[in-house]
Amino acid sequence: MATSLRAAALASELTNLLHRHVSSTDETEMNELDARVREVLEAAAASLADLKSANDPSAQAEALRLGAEVRKLKSQVAEIQRLSREKYEFGRRPAGA
């Protein structure tokens, strides 16, 4: 039970990482957060893939649905990371603007 809750913590860890990304102004930190976000998303997808093959029909169906949600989530997360990096500073335009 306690160990399975660790898998549940993936979701809150993802949102925490993204909030930190938006708040951060340090390029190195944002790169580290990008890597962590990627790992968390992969771990979530792996956990769902495990449950899809588990001997639990209701969990299988739900895992299938959430697997699709996680795939969509990846593009939204990428958009957040892109917006977060375009930090608009007073007197300085973001690159490419």
Added chain:
Amino acid sequence: MVGARQLDRVNARMQTLVDDVGKADNLNSALRIELLGAIRMEKNAALVGRTKPGLRSLPGWPTSMRNGWRTCSRSSKRQLDTSGDANQQADLDKFRNGWQLYRQSLNEVLKLAQANTNTRARRLLRDEVQPVADDLEAFFERTAVRLAEKPAAEGAANSAAWRHRCARPPWPRS
């Protein structure tokens, strides 16, 4: 010259605002109040007595604010330029400088409001990512509880496999 001091304060707060673009929405209303305070103080000092018609359009921030601001600015500039009181000229110059700085800052704030990427990122995170994350979390928790409630003979294998998968997550913990 209370209005000039108030404008200095407004400009300082403008700088704070643009340093953290995510606060733009909250600070916009505070700045409007301070701006009105600055104008009122000048008006009371009989230096910008004809600014009121321009200010009437300010509540429609930020769309009609530009028009209101132009009216207000032209009116005050006329007053400042035509003031015949030589003793107050230094104060008038100070106020005019503060006024110009405020206008520059205001333009920057309007640009920030449009290109406020941090706010847009937070909105996307709140509206699109958070619901799916909550869904995932609830699903993992439900699954854990369901596996724990299964009869020992049937659930032991599943629970053991689940514990094994979750015991050592493949991502580094902070």
